[in-house]
Amino acid sequence: MKTQYRKKINVCLLCIVLAVTVLTGCSGGPSPGEPGGDAPVTVTVWYSLQGQQEQALLKQFARINNEFPEVRVKSEKFSESGFVQRVYNYQAGGEGPEIIIARRQILFSIYEKGMISPVLADTESLYPSAKAVFIFNKQAFAASWLTDVPLLYYRTDRIKTAPASITDIIEKKGIIAASTASLDLLSPWWIAEGGMLSANGVPALDSAANLTFFNKINGLKKEGRLVVDNTAWDKFKEGEIPYLLALGSDMEKISALSKNTDCIALYTLLGDKGQPLLSNTIGIANSLIKTVPEMESAIRLVEEELITSTSEQEAFSAVAGLPAASDYYTAAAQPSRFQAEVGVSLQNAFYLEGSRYDWKYYQLLADAWTNINSGANTANELRRVQEAAVKVNDQIQK
CATH class of the missing domain: 3.40.190.10 (Periplasmic binding protein-like II)
Structure with a gap:
């Protein structure tokens, strides 16, 4: 009888142990970044911003690290001079950042070198023309963060x-x-x-x-x-x-x-x-080689946190630029006069996708206008940049 009794106790103890094991397994334990949990996923961000724009960005990185213990944003700043080549060199060696943040012109050059993949962030909150800036071949390769009108x-x-x-x-x-x-x-x-x-x-x-x-x-x-x-x-x-x-x-x-x-x-x-042309736009893109399945969730989280209206509002408060997300201008029960006027401008901004050659022509025309303001003959300058644009077009068509 004692032997049978011991067996029953052992069976009960075994059941309890199994139940605790199952429950512990179902709970998954501590989340990444929490005490006892896995280390947070590190998302490296390279950027080329400076001044108030840089300060606004760093403030958002600190907020994300504080509010989302499962990720850790590690940021590195590099000057625009050589920025594109640096990204290219590191990616060629299988290294570099997961996320790249820079002015439109810089991101265009990085795209042309094939170093970014379609952006992971949901860009539906962006005004259509702000979203279009980084659309190449019908896909968004970056999300507009800040712009200006x-x-x-x-x-x-x-x-x-x-x-x-x-x-x-x-x-x-x-x-x-x-x-x-x-x-x-x-x-x-x-x-x-x-x-x-x-x-x-x-x-x-x-x-x-x-x-x-x-x-x-x-x-x-x-x-x-x-x-x-x-x-x-x-x-x-x-x-x-x-x-x-x-x-x-x-x-x-x-x-x-x-x-x-x-x-x-x-x-x-x-x-x-x-219709304003959104030429002064800062975008957020993700790296071609570092956007791998196991990193996608963390990359998406960081990108989407940056383009939320709250994040962009804080950036604007630092006089860094205008939010590209429509929520900032439409969510308020009574938008300010400023919000209303900027909202009208962004809603009706000139729609020009990144893949259009017109962006290259625009830079030529802007340079010509600068020369005209400095005293150059208007007709001569327009003829000069027209010839340059034709050469650009011929090169692209080859």
């Missing part, structure tokens, strides 16, 4: 009624100040006036519309209707000039000049035709 700021203590249009300002002898007359800043105006980069797949930088627009801007400068110099902001601050053409990311600095400041989208001022 020009706005017209005005002094409400000098201008009692918001301007109806750019034409209205000019006809009433109004004066607009700007610290620069770059094509990035003028892009909505240029597009509204029929500006073009190509027609039927052929470069059209020397088009009559481009010539007419550049001559018009130069004419306004000569007439004193458009004042372009490095004292523009001071003149706006003193109320000497009531209108200021500047980027949306300048809003907080401009508001600090005068509390009597408001803004309006160029899209509205140009008869719903002023």
Whole structure:
């Protein structure tokens, strides 16, 4: 009887041990990054940003590391000079980062070298034109993080009624100040006036519309209707000039000049035709060779955390750029005037996919406009860059 009793006890103990083992196995134990759990997955990020943009980015990395113990973001900064070649060299040796964050131009060069794969992040929250910037062959190879659009700021203590249009300002002898007359800043105006980069797949930088627009801007400068110099902001601050053409990311600095400041989208001022070109966009991409199945979840988490509206709002607060995600502009029950005007601009921004050759033509045209601003002949500059664009097009077609 004692032997049978011991056997029953042993069986019961064995059942208890098995039950505990099963339960422990089902619970999975501590999660990665937690005490007793596996080490967190390290996601290496290379970036080429600096100043306020870099500080905004580092703040987000610290937040992600704090809120998600299962991942650890390890960031490394490199200058834009040599950045593309560095990525190429490391990937050739099977090394390098999982995620790359840089300006549009840098990411375009990295894509052309075949060093990034389709982005893992869900990009549906991005405005269509912001998403399009990094679409190549119908696939998104990066997610837009921050971008920028020009706005017209005005002094409400000098201008009692918001301007109806750019034409209205000019006809009433109004004066607009700007610290620069770059094509990035003028892009909505240029597009509204029929500006073009190509027609039927052929470069059209020397088009009559481009010539007419550049001559018009130069004419306004000569007439004193458009004042372009490095004292523009001071003149706006003193109320000497009531209108200021500047980027949306300048809003907080401009508001600090005068509390009597408001803004309006160029899209509205140009008869719903002023579509900004999102050339000043920072993107987030993932490496071709480091995007492997066991890393995809961690990479996606970091990318999507960066493009959330909360993350981008914090970046904007650091005057780093404008959020590319629509939630920031639409989620608020009562969006601010600034949010509304930027939202209108981004919703109606010029749609240009990354794979379009027009981006190369745009850079040529922007360079020509810089030379024109420095005194070069407009027609000659447009002919020069048209010839360069044709050569680019011929090389691509081969």
